[in-house]
Each structure stands twice: as C-alpha cells, then as structure tokens.
Amino acid sequence: MIRLNNDYSQGAHPAVLKALTETNGESHSGYGIDDWCEKAAQEIKSHLDCPDAAVHFLVGGTQANFIAIAAALRPYQSAVCADSGHIHAHETGAVEHIGHKITTLPSPDGKLTAAQVAAIAENYWTSPIREHITQPRLVYISFPTEYGSLYSLQELTDLHMVCEKYGMYLYIDGARMGYGLAASRDVTLRDLAGLADMFTIGGTKCGALFGEALVITNPALTPDFRSYIKQNGAMLAKGWLLGVQFCALFENGLYFDICRKAVAQALQIRAAFAAHGIPAYVDSPTNQQFVILSHKQIEALEEKYVFEPDHNVNSTHMCVRFCTSWYTSDEDVHALVEDIEKL
C-alpha cells in the first residue's frame, strides 16, 4: 500500500536522524538551556528581522497552541478562529480546558477574513453588555490552513491591521509551515514575523521526529514564557533533542527543500484530478489535496493507496484527503497520477 493519508507517518529525515545519532553521546544541561537550542534559535532568527524574538522549542503542536494562548489571554478573553481551526476542531477542547472560549467563524476554505474579525471585535467593543460576553483578544489562523489553502501577503496584512486596530494578537499555527512557504507566491518567514505576534514552525510534519518552534515577536508575550511551558508539562528534559533537529533542518535550507519537493508532488496530483474532472473541495496549492470522489472511485483507489476520509458530501460522494510529505516518493506519485487517469 502507498500511504498518502498524512504527513506524519514516518520517522525523521535521514539528516535529522544522523544529527541525533552523532550528538547522542554529548552531555548537555536539561530543559532547553543548551547550545543546540541556542544555535537553532539563531538559525531561525536569521530568517527574520526580529533580533529580539524569542524562540521556544516544543514537542507538539497542540501543546504549542494552547500554551501560547494561555500566555496571551486573561481569563475573560477569547480566541477567534475559523470553524475548521485545529484548536477548535481537533484538540479535544485544550483551549477551553485552560479556561478560554473559542469563538468560531464560518469559513468554507479554512481561512478567516479581516472583515470577519473586524465584525466580531466591533460587536464586542460596541456592546452595552460587554461584561456578559468574552473579549476577543487573539486571532488564530493556520498557514497553510487545515484544508491546505494559503493566505496571501495582502490577506495577512489585512488581518494584522484589524488585529492592531482592535488590540488583538495574531497567532499563526504553522504546523505545516514548510509546505506553506514552499507554495506561497509572496509570503516569507520574514513577513510572518512582521505580521504575527506569535507563530509556529512545524517540525513534526516537515522532517523532524518531533518538534515545533514557537516564535514570539511581541515583547509583551515573552516574559516568563518558560514558566508556562513547564507548568503545562511541555518542557522536554533533554531539550537539546529539539535544538539538534531544528539545526539539522535549517542548516543549508533542508527544511525548505524537502517541503518544496512535496508541494510539487501534490500539485501533480492536483493536476491529475483536475484533468480528470474530479473537483477539489478547496483550492489548495500545498501538500494537502482535498477532492470529492464518488464511492466507486474511492473503492478503486483504496486498493493501492491509503488516503484519509474527511467528510461525506452526499449519499454518493465523499471528500477525501491526499497528502504528500518530505518522504513521499516520485514513484508513488506517478503511480497515483496514472491510476487517477484510469478512474
């Protein structure tokens, strides 16, 4: 079987594993206070114009999301996200568990618009009974989104402006950041650092065994951040393992190279579906392709491929996900493209 169901079903990129192996005998201070984490932070910051940004390395994405939100919000403040937002739809109420409401906004393509955000902020700040509702204080978006779609630089700038206007933080979940940057026509890490207050750079889905880098550019959010990490059980004892991996990924641009390859593969798959008249559920330029297949088409493809059911569209069709990754082979992609043509 050819696995195209997700981008986290294999271990690490060989270069990452090699780095872990080579450094295995070294001794380091624990809890992320070590040379490797320091070096990895510098590597990441070399892509930004934020010399004072704080970079923390965490094991997982849910962890990074709720800890960042815990550090940003007071108890009566809430986060705003698309109804497909990972913090709302797939994290078992982690944000609510630490005490914050999430206000969701409808989004057919996984993206929020500045106008939507402005409307919810305006509603709060003009409400005569605003003590009875939560204060929207943080906007959560993902880049790319859960549906693979991407914000343009203009869209991000608009979101940034509306956040600034209403005193809201902009947080960007970059679990698949590498694929997003590879696919974007105009957005760079430098841009994100200038527009977001915090964002993550995902390792788990982009070549690492595990690990997410959380970049905090807003100095109001940096104090005592490590206390939040420890309090939530997210301070890895052998913290240098994260630094070592991110060094391996960011030295020589490996991170960008391997994601670029996966995006190119995904576009081949997208083109094959399109050429065959199979509709995309959302227009995605990244490594995730959501398409609407008939049950018969699904049965045919299931013989050779593992892909992921997303939701039923109607009684005869389903939306499913095909996902490439840094470890997807060209052979597998070509096989799929050929089989799509035969559907």
Place this chain on the structure above:
Amino acid sequence: MIRLNNDYSQGAHPAVLKALTETNGESHSGYGIDDWCEKAAQEIKSHLDCPDAAVHFLVGGTQANFIAIAAALRPYQSAVCADSGHIHAHETGAVEHIGHKITTLPSPDGKLTAAQVAAIAENYWTSPIREHITQPRLVYISFPTEYGSLYSLQELTDLHMVCEKYGMYLYIDGARMGYGLAASRDVTLRDLAGLADMFTIGGTKCGALFGEALVITNPALTPDFRSYIKQNGAMLAKGWLLGVQFCALFENGLYFDICRKAVAQALQIRAAFAAHGIPAYVDSPTNQQFVILSHKQIEALEEKYVFEPDHNVNSTHMCVRFCTSWYTSDEDVHALVEDIEKL
C-alpha cells in the same frame, strides 16, 4: 417611563419581603444548613415525584449553571446548547472558564431538537478520532428559552430519550421557570423532574430578591454537591435567606399565581402587536415578546416605554423585547396596547 425591558428591575414581591423582615431577628446556622432551606426544599419536592431529589439554593443563575455543569462533566466532556443559549451567549465564558467546551447548534427559535442532539452525539461516538474532539455529555436547554419559546412535553420527552440513548445529562435552565409553567399547555414541574437530570427554578425573575433553586434528580450528580457550591464562592453565609424566600414563594402557590398574571399580560401585548400586523421574531407564549419594529415605531414607543433592543434585522427594522413580570401593572399593559394600536 413604563419599564417593560426586563423582569429583574424591581425588588421582591411584598410577601417575600415580609417573610425576610419577619425572620430577620432569628438566629440560624450558616451556609444553607437550616430549617428554612429544609422547608423550602420540601415545598419544592412536594411538586415532584422524586423523594430523593436534592435541592440546593443559589444566589444567581450563571452561578447555578456553571456549578451544575462543573459537577456533571469530566474535563474532556462538553455541553451542547442552542446558539442562543444563555451559557454560550451571556455568561462571559463561565463554562469554558471552568474548563469545558460548549458546542452550539443553530436554532432560530432558541430550542434544540432531539435530532440535532442525536446528530452531534452520533458524530462523536462514530468518530475514528474521537480522542481528538470533546465528548458531548450534557445538553443544556432553557425553559422557557431566551426567546420566550417553550418546549412541549413531547419535545422534552424526545430530548430525554436521546440523552438516555447517548449517555448525556439533560439540564434545564429555569431562570424564568414560573413564566414557562404558567404558559405551558402540558408541562409541569413533575414532568421536568422526570425528564431532566438537573433543573433550576428561578426566583430572581419570579418574585424573589434573588435566588435560584437547583433540583438534582439524578443520584449520580448529588454526591458532595455542596463542595462544588463552596468552591465556586456560591455558598451564601446566611443561607436561610434563600430558604425563607422560596418558602414564601411556594406556600399557597404564590410563585405560580404571580407568573400566570405576567404571562396573561404578555399575551395581551402579543395580541396587540399581531392585530396591528407587527411580526413576532419568535412565537412566544411567555412573558417575553420579541417583535420586529421599524425605527419609526421604536421612536414612537420610546417616548413612554423602556424596552430592550435585541438585534438589528435590517437597515430599517430591529428586533426588540417587551417583558412583563410579576410587578407589571395592568394599567401599564393597557397603555401599551393602546399605543400599539396607534402606531
């Protein structure tokens, strides 16, 4: 000005105040362990077929709602309610603050259907990744709803059945219970006690200075409930004040009588609007009437009446609330009816 904006803008019914005055010199044990609370609980239970029900008296409705939910849910479990549900829309994220997600369902009239609840439960229990989403475990409804509408006995029975099927608690917020019972054609307190796991009987809006009775009929939810009350700062030091008030309200059926009067008044107002061709936003048989007025009509009525804006319908019309209560006078109602005819 004639105030018809809400049902909590005056003190207590004279009989309640009289009872507080007469008992002012008595000495009692604190924290709700006293004869008056015991007597009030018995009065309430005389309306139910649940000799083992627990009855707790709390100062406010938000308090009662979130404490009941805190006692019912484990951290990964969520409450389900209509998008107009008070816990979602008007309690500053109190439920999320104590750690639980609220899943909202669209409802044009403030009511949930059994089918909606079944769908969300079914979705959870059939999900292959259910550890990634919260478990719907409690259904919150209000009787009457925030829009004044009422569930029929059949609708409540259907909700009860679906809750039983999927292992969910049914919680009924009865902040305006007196008006609901007065208006209902077929639902009694006895029915509610048989169908709900917990429900409140509102005092604040129905004749008391303050106070809500929380009735717990499901024995799984009764243990150590007073610990939840104290932990959340809701254990009134002079707890007998609540018992005294509920005794005054439930002796001789005062609670039902005064609410019945208010409902009759509301129906006069409803009839006047209808006769004049002014549409109701929601069909309400209770003391709250939501109607859609033009800005010009609003201006005309605002000269003599205080009523509550709810939301803009379009650029020329607004939905507003007229609310009668135990203290509304017939004169005021007649005046309004006459003025509606002149619109």
Place this chain on the structure above:
Amino acid sequence: MIRLNNDYSQGAHPAVLKALTETNGESHSGYGIDDWCEKAAQEIKSHLDCPDAAVHFLVGGTQANFIAIAAALRPYQSAVCADSGHIHAHETGAVEHIGHKITTLPSPDGKLTAAQVAAIAENYWTSPIREHITQPRLVYISFPTEYGSLYSLQELTDLHMVCEKYGMYLYIDGARMGYGLAASRDVTLRDLAGLADMFTIGGTKCGALFGEALVITNPALTPDFRSYIKQNGAMLAKGWLLGVQFCALFENGLYFDICRKAVAQALQIRAAFAAHGIPAYVDSPTNQQFVILSHKQIEALEEKYVFEPDHNVNSTHMCVRFCTSWYTSDEDVHALVEDIEKL
C-alpha cells in the same frame, strides 16, 4: 441558648433592612450599574484618598477573594498566605480551582511577617530553576486575621514595602474589617487604601444581609474587572441591593459604631477569661476570642452558650472561639462574664 459562635447567624441590622424595604418598589438597571451602587462607592471612597479607586460589590467573601486573585495573577503565579489564611483553609480550594497555587507560611497568630514574605520572594528570584516553581505574586492577609489578631500600621507598612520590592500585590481580606478598624490603635481605611492594592470591606459579618465591597486602588488591576465578576457568576442581577445596604451602613458611620460595640463586648469576655487564668490561644483585640478550655469547662459553658470548637490542644483541652457581633446583647455578655467567673 446564647449564640456566640459566629458573627453571621442573624439577618441584617434594622437600618439595613429598613433601607431594603423602603427601596423595594424602585426600578433599577441590573448588574450593579445603578445609583445606589454609585452612591455606596462614593461613601466608601470618602474614607480614602484614592479618587480613582474602583469599588465593586459582591455577595460573598470567598467570591471576592478568588475573583480578585484571578484578576491579579497569570497562570504560573501564586498567592502567599499564612497557613491559617481563609483562602487556604476554608474555601474548598477555590483559588487552586481557578488555577493558582497557594504557598503557605507558618504563623502561630494568623499573621504574616514581611521577613517571611521576603524570604519566599528571594528564594524565587534567586532560584536557578525558577521556571520549575511558581512565582509568588500576591500576598494575602486578613485584617483582622482568622484568629482575631491585628496588624499594626508598621507591620502593614513593612508588608507593603516588601511587596513593592519584589513586585507583589498586597491583598487584604476584610471580611471582618469593621471589627478590625474598631479595635486597631493606628490603622484606618485610608491607611489600608494606601498600602494595599486591593482590599475588601465585609458587610455580611458587620450588619448587612450579605455583601462585600472590594476596593481596588492599583490601576493595573481595574480594567475589565466586571468581566471577571460576571464570568464567575458573581454579578448580582439586582445589584442595587448591595449598594442600598452599603449606603445604609456607611451613612452616619453606622458600620463603625456597631462594630465598635461588638469589640468592646469581646474585650469584656477576654478580660473575664484572663482574670480567671484561662489562656487565650492568640492575643486578639477584636470580636473573636480564642481561648483554651478544659473539657470540663466546655461542658459547663455549653449548657447556656453556643460557641465554636476550633481544634484540640491536647487530650484534656480544646481551643474554642467566642464571637461577638453587631447583634450581641450586653445582657448576654454579662451573663457569660459571670459564668466564666464561676468556672
């Protein structure tokens, strides 16, 4: 039986009840936005030199304590208090429930010293692993303490200085503030307002049916405070009931007068025990007297008096509390004094 077990076993002072009765027919806006609350806040502020202080009225003390702490602390910050502190010993973990550790310090008389606070702050700020421990950020003291003892102006000033030095808030629980001020030789409300960031003025135990005034003098703690109140179910719908009561208590100095009387009575009881050689557990100049009685003495007094067991001292003696209040009669005190002499 003569009840001297606590100071919250009767209703309201007649003047408070009269005010509630006289205003019962008035109509007011809900949720504490009304003329009475405004007037009561002004009355209280007339005793302070803090024109910008915020005054909020809450129903109960546990409520006031944990909401104030919720507004003051970030998740990784903790409160410091004496091991007899009410938030630690008698509030069912309310502070921990909203997420904050309480660090307790040993105190034989219920008081904290500035040196104790300095030591714990110093320990944190010099710790090489301070991300692994909570940051002490708020000092909770009670005035008078749970054992009836009082801080002198110098002691409070020292605590204020140490808080300032280490960036900590000073919060004073004044559930029995009236008795404390009546007994203190040198502390006034004006002093407290100058030294504390927040403090409460208790109504429940000092003449009100219920109610605590929370005074916030630190402007960093005032924003959106009403959102915290609502979120925690502590916003009384008929908020003016609190304003009315505090107006009645503070007009003409009633609050101070009735507490002064109770303190004088308590000192008579203290003198009687001392004259009879019965040791005080803690030296208290306020309305609570903790004495160590033999089981035989307890039996003798229990025939006529209700008083409160506190803890066993040894196999033959127990520490018990006698508590006067605004409603204690001179006759009852004289009777007790005589009976002590007969022990």
Place this chain on the structure above:
Amino acid sequence: MIRLNNDYSQGAHPAVLKALTETNGESHSGYGIDDWCEKAAQEIKSHLDCPDAAVHFLVGGTQANFIAIAAALRPYQSAVCADSGHIHAHETGAVEHIGHKITTLPSPDGKLTAAQVAAIAENYWTSPIREHITQPRLVYISFPTEYGSLYSLQELTDLHMVCEKYGMYLYIDGARMGYGLAASRDVTLRDLAGLADMFTIGGTKCGALFGEALVITNPALTPDFRSYIKQNGAMLAKGWLLGVQFCALFENGLYFDICRKAVAQALQIRAAFAAHGIPAYVDSPTNQQFVILSHKQIEALEEKYVFEPDHNVNSTHMCVRFCTSWYTSDEDVHALVEDIEKL
C-alpha cells in the same frame, strides 16, 4: 569535567538509538495506535499480574503526573504528597493549574507514612465543615523519592491499605523506577501494580531519549484516558517512537540491567563518603546520593566534577547531589571515590 549532576544529561542508550534508527523508515498510524506501542505495553504487562491494565506512553514526567491526576480527581478533590514531592516542588503548579489543591505533609526523607495519610483523611471525613475544605482523594508518592529513598513493601502495603480505607487512589511517580527496582530489597513491578492504582515507569532518566510509561491498574481510571492525553497536548503524533524505545528497554531486561549498574556505582560513592565521615542528608540506596559537604570540600570537588547544589544546611555546609545513571562510567566513579578519600 565529569558530570554527575543528574541522570538526564545524555541522549539514549545505544540499543534504544539503534531501534529508533532501524525503524525510522517504517510507516505507522499516528497518536500511539500502532504495533510498537502495543508490543511495548505487552512487554510491560508481562511483568505484572494485571492483564487488564492500561499502558499509555507519554513524553515527560510532569505531563504524566498532572494528566493522571486530572483523570482521577473531581474539582473539589485534592492530592496529598510529601513536601518534597515533585508535583509540589518542581512542576510550576501544574496540578493547581488544572484546578486541584495539593496538601503537603512534612517528610524529612521524602517518604509519606500511612499514619500521616490516615490523619489527613480522618480530619476530612470527621470534619463538620468538610464542604469548606478539599477532599483528599489521591496520594502521590515517588519510587524512589526525590531524595533517593525507597519505600519497603510493607510501607507500600500500609499506604495501600489506608488508601483503600478512605477511598483514595494511590499514584506512584516512577520517574526513576529502574533505579528504585534495582535497589529495592523486596519491591517488584508486580507488587506496585497490585498496590497502586496508577504508576509510571520512567524512560527519560533510565535509558530512553524520552518517554514515560503510565500504567493504570484501576479500571475506574481507564475510560477515555486518551482524551485526557490529547486535551493536554501530550499525544505524540509519531507515538510509535515511544513504543519503539520501551520495547528496546524491556526486551531482554535492558532497563533493569543498566539501572542496576548505576545503583552499584552510587553505592560505591555512598560508601566512600561514609568511610570519610561525610554525612548523607538522607539514607539513599538508589542512584541519587545527597551528602552534606563543607564549602571547602565543594570547592575541591568542583574542580573535576559537576554535581548539583540542593540547599544550604548552614553557613558553612551545603547539601549536594551526586547522581549516577545508565551512562556513568566506572572510571568516573573510581576517580570520584579516590578524590573523596583525599578530601
């Protein structure tokens, strides 16, 4: 420099790293639903008599501790531990952050006694005001303790009995379980499984790159446990990495062998200090040795060794920790032994 400051400053045992390398190219389902986790769970269960035990693999110890406690307690319930307990002293209030009070008991050697636990439970259950205090519901102990000391089988049995008597869960933090089992004269994993409701088997400090196995033997605590894991951001995307490591550690008894070696080394160090008249702070039979050194002795040893300051004993002496581990070399131990003799 020779590092003897802790047992988590190196990567993984070579066998663990080898297993990770060999499996790096495999594809697996995510989130711990994979063959390796299943196999590792079976390996661990082969050491127990609990066929129905649940075994979950988590990345870190703080994580395991607070999630286990979150799953065990209702909001008004508290955990009991020694004042040196890791959850109290070194986890930044993680347990309080999720809402639970920790009640600490004094312990000079890091151990709790059954009598201490009984006293606190008795105090709660006999209290007339128990709604005002938290219910002790879980006993947290560590094996070995934070000071390296060990419970005997009898002591554990006594704790188990007292927990059973008062309806409390017994939770054992086994972050250094391997060293504890290697050092114990009479306690086995089988015993722990029979006596505790939940316990962890630490990997991070015992040969793994990272990872703790949480064993739940009490069926009341198993339902939906994975939801707690996900909610708290502790569900590793590539969960098989944990299974692979624990398989490598438990196959052929590697886990026990490498810890046994480290304990033998620690005992050599202990003997050297004792022979030289240097007092141990706590009598420890495990890999952590706490001794009291003069500042001069510390200076002398600091030239060649890294060890950890614990606390000041007086103005001239300090308690410090020497810690062996699976990667400590015999050469280093011999060097230290010789240098101790020269002190």
